[in-house]
Amino acid sequence: METMNLIELCHLDEIAEGTSRGFDTSGRGRDTVFLVRQNGELFGYRNACPHYGTTPMAWRKDAYLSGDGSRIVCAAHGAQFDIATGECLQGACLGQSLTPVRLTITDDGRILLEQDAQ
Amino acid sequence: MKIIGPDALVFGVDDIAAASQYLIDYGLQAVDAGPHGGRFEALDGTAIIVTRQDDPSLPAPLPTNAPLRKTIYGVADQATLDAIAAELSKDREVRRLDDGSLESVDDMGFALGFQITVRRPLDLPSERVNAPGDHARPVNDVGVDEDRVIIPRSLSHVVYFVPDAAKAETFYVERLGFRCTDRFIGTGPFLQPAGTLDHHTLFMIETPPFMLGCEHFTFHMGGPSEVLLAGTRFVNKGYESFWGPGRHKFGSNWFWYFNSPFGCHVEYDADMDLHDEEWEAREAPISADASQAFLFQYREKWIPGGDPQ
Ligand code: FES
Ligand SMILES: [Fe+2]
Numbered sequence: 550m551e552t553m554n555l556i557e558l559c560h561l562d563e564i565a566e567g568t569s570r571g572f573d574t575s576g577r578g579r580d581t582v583f584l585v586r587q588n589g590e591l592f593g594y595r596n597a598c599p600h601y602g603t604t605p606m607a608w609r610k611d612a613y614l615s616g617d618g619s620r621i622v623c624a625a626h627g628a629q630f631d632i633a634t635g636e637c638l639q640g641a642c643l644g645q646s647l648t649p650v651r652l653t654i655t656d657d658g659r660i661l662l663e664q665d666a667q
Numbered sequence: 668m669k670i671i672g673p674d675a676l677v678f679g680v681d682d683i684a685a686a687s688q689y690l691i692d693y694g695l696q697a698v699d700a701g702p703h704g705g706r707f708e709a710l711d712g713t714a715i716i717v718t719r720q721d722d723p724s725l726p727a728p729l730p731t732n733a734p735l736r737k738t739i740y741g742v743a744d745q746a747t748l749d750a751i752a753a754e755l756s757k758d759r760e761v762r763r764l765d766d767g768s769l770e771s772v773d774d775m776g777f778a779l780g781f782q783i784t785v786r787r788p789l790d791l792p793s794e795r796v797n798a799p800g801d802h803a804r805p806v807n808d809v810g811v812d813e814d815r816v817i818i819p820r821s822l823s824h825v826v827y828f829v830p831d832a833a834k835a836e837t838f839y840v841e842r843l844g845f846r847c848t849d850r851f852i853g854t855g856p857f858l859q860p861a862g863t864l865d866h867h868t869l870f871m872i873e874t875p876p877f878m879l880g881c882e883h884f885t886f887h888m889g890g891p892s893e894v895l896l897a898g899t900r901f902v903n904k905g906y907e908s909f910w911g912p913g914r915h916k917f918g919s920n921w922f923w924y925f926n927s928p929f930g931c932h933v934e935y936d937a938d939m940d941l942h943d944e945e946w947e948a949r950e951a952p953i954s955a956d957a958s959q960a961f962l963f964q965y966r967e968k969w970i971p972g973g974d975p976q
Binding site for chain 1: 732882932
């Protein structure tokens, strides 16, 4: 039987439309996943750029988006990703994609990250 | 040709406020900065120049739309400027801008500027170290001052991703008088222009053409403690450490790289080797081991046994 861990990230009210936010789910002082809210929808990815494989993408805490908020940007070498699909549209990892994470939103608006139990 | 090194790098960005705040938090001093962008200077006057990406005065972008729009070299004198103009006009356009500087491109398409250097001579001690046999720091002069103001001293080097490192190197060596000081085989050369002894002011990394652009730039700090202290402050302001702190082998420079809103990494460096024409370039295949003597990773302050309650 597959078991699953649910990790609470934040409440929907805590991530405003058009913004991104990172979460340190392993308690190691480094954000491991990030969320983007766009057009009312919520997208979540691992904080790991496909260009180098595992490297962090924000340039400052929670800063994962381009200036106009239209794309996810890796602040290492500027690769740009589609917010909804995670696909790299320009830059160092063209054709590769961010790794999505599975999210559950509870009736009262809490955002839960689904993780396979180790 | 007495090219000294980069006087300035010009970036076109989509968020002037964020880019400007980043450079101020990094430690540069804002000169004539505002909603239009500005100039962010180190102690010797070398700088990062921030403009809007659609600023019509910028040279055309690279086909990859990389935010780095121009590398402006400082040269020793007018004779050097004239020699560069004569050399480059043999096979490409060289424009003379109103400020007396030259503008052209290298063989990879990077826009280049050349001007009589704006670098102000610095008369500042480097970080002094005491060791048995050589006490370099004066008596009663304390080594750690957590409150000290740290301002980067000088624009050190820029690193490009290029699709053809051999061709790119030939341009700088044969047309502009740079020397190769060391080389990562299959990756690219460390290049030193004739007007400096710094191990490198330019390094190139061969990559697929869609990556053409800037990998990082960095400023020289006063010493390793300044790299570590400035980097620690930068982390505490919420910026993202990418690699470091550590110490490179080729060049011996201490490093600490951060992510940035400039589509490239931004580094602090210190204590780079100096070489003259007596130096014979070394070669090594690139690897984690070849690229650093040691590497550390930031962690929050901690004390054995925990803080007393
Ligand atoms: S690591 Fe993300 S673009 Fe290079
Ligand atoms: Fe560097």
